[in-house]
Amino acid sequence: MKLKVDKMSCGHCASSVGKAVHAVDPAADVAVDLKAGTVSVTSQSDGALIRQAIRAAGYPAVVVAG
Numbered sequence: 001m002k003l004k005v006d007k008m009s010c011g012h013c014a015s016s017v018g019k020a021v022h023a024v025d026p027a028a029d030v031a032v033d034l035k036a037g038t039v040s041v042t043s044q045s046d047g048a049l050i051r052q053a054i055r056a057a058g059y060p061a062v063v064v065a066g
Helices: 011-024 047-056
Strands: 002-005 029-033 038-042 061-065
Touching: 002 047, 011 029, 011 038, 011 047, 038 047, 047 061
Parallel strands: none
Antiparallel strands: 002 038, 002 061, 029 038
16 A cells, blocks of 8 residues: 655654554555655555554555555
């Protein structure tokens, strides 16, 4: 799944988003593209739970693919 994630501007932001995803699914594959403002996640977990975790970390997230 690919998400558009607002408010990401630095490595700390990317790390926070990654930690939020891994709190839901420790085995998830997470790729953050700060320049594009996107996060790609490969996970067996429910996408809604992943989006909720990213939002709870303070980053608005909207699915753009998958």
